[in-house]
Amino acid sequence: MTAFALLRESCPALFSLMSALFGTIIGSFLGVVAERIPPMLLDDEARINLLFPASHCPSCQHELAWWENIPLVSWLALRGRCYHCGSAIPLRLWLLEAFTFLFFGATAWFLPDIPTLFSLWLLSAFLLPLALIDLRHLLLPDCLTQPLLWTGLLVQLAHPTLPLSDAIVGAVVGYLFLWLLYWTFRLVTGREGLGYGDFKLLAALGAWCGWQALPSVILLASLTGIAGYCLFIKSNNKAASIPFGPALAVAGVITFILQSYSLTPLIICQMIFDIFSIRE
Numbered sequence: 278m279t280a281f282a283l284l285r286e287s288c289p290a291l292f293s294l295m296s297a298l299f300g301t302i303i304g305s306f307l308g309v310v311a312e313r314i315p316p317m318l319l320d321d322e323a324r325i326n327l328l329f330p331a332s333h334c335p336s337c338q339h340e341l342a343w344w345e346n347i348p349l350v351s352w353l354a355l356r357g358r359c360y361h362c363g364s365a366i367p368l369r370l371w372l373l374e375a376f377t378f379l380f381f382g383a384t385a386w387f388l389p390d391i392p393t394l395f396s397l398w399l400l401s402a403f404l405l406p407l408a409l410i411d412l413r414h415l416l417l418p419d420c421l422t423q424p425l426l427w428t429g430l431l432v433q434l435a436h437p438t439l440p441l442s443d444a445i446v447g448a449v450v451g452y453l454f455l456w457l458l459y460w461t462f463r464l465v466t467g468r469e470g471l472g473y474g475d476f477k478l479l480a481a482l483g484a485w486c487g488w489q490a491l492p493s494v495i496l497l498a499s500l501t502g503i504a505g506y507c508l509f510i511k512s513n514n515k516a517a518s519i520p521f522g523p524a525l526a527v528a529g530v531i532t533f534i535l536q537s538y539s540l541t542p543l544i545i546c547q548m549i550f551d552i553f554s555i556r557e
């Protein structure tokens with residue numbers, strides 16, 4: 278940790294660039310996670326795991342050479358097409374690598390300290406594939422939500438930002454809150470409003486951010502969900518089922534970053550209110 282802190286202090290631009298390049302490698306792996314976990318869980322015939330078979334073209338099955346597998350660069354060099362058969366390589370994989378490039382580079386620049394930075398990267402390495410899988414398959418797999426919860430508790434043990442009891446209560450209350458909401462909604466309307474994956478994801482965010490952060494996570498997730506619905510889903514007329522996981526993921530990352538500056542959305546609202554009341 279000290280070596281990273283020294284590098285960041287002496288040459289922040291180099292540290293940010295190295296973090297961004299590391300981010301593209303992580304983004305490339307997270308793309309594999311997001312693409313392979315749904316068939317691993319849903320398709321009994323699929324004989325794949327996260328490591329085997331090696332990266333290949335899903336259309337012609339040819340195994341990618343090293344130069345076809347360079348994060349960010351290869352997709353651009355190949356103009357988004359397989360070198361052998363010409364079939365399209367999904368743009369979403371390149372966008373994910375571009376996002377992690379920017380996200381890792383930017384957070385390396387502005388987050389207050391190295392342990393918080395590495396914790397945030399770990400948190401987002403779970404939340405990104407969860408959000409992508411939920412967007413495409415309406416699924417939040419246990420094999421990601423449960424390790425995310427344990428990891429949150431272990432991070433609080435290794436680098437405590439809040440009492441461990443707050444993290445444990447956060448996990449329990451996060452689960453129970455959405456569980457109660459689910460059953461209330463179901464008893465009143467006869468329909469299912471949320472999935473069990475949502476409860477587990479909020480439990481995990483409770484473990485990472487503490488029970489005190491849950492109201493702001495839920496508030497931010499609701500606002501993100503409404504914005505996402507208005508911007509994307511409503512215009513595509515696909516309103517049948519709306520994934521809540523991506524909104525929870527965005528809210529979790531924002532809350533974690535705000536907490537690293539000892540801020541909450543309520544404090545920010547208060548600050549904005551104070552600024553306006555001073556002007557008047």
Ligand SMILES: [Zn+2]
Pocket residue numbers: 334335336337338339359360361362363364
């Ligand atoms: Zn091909």
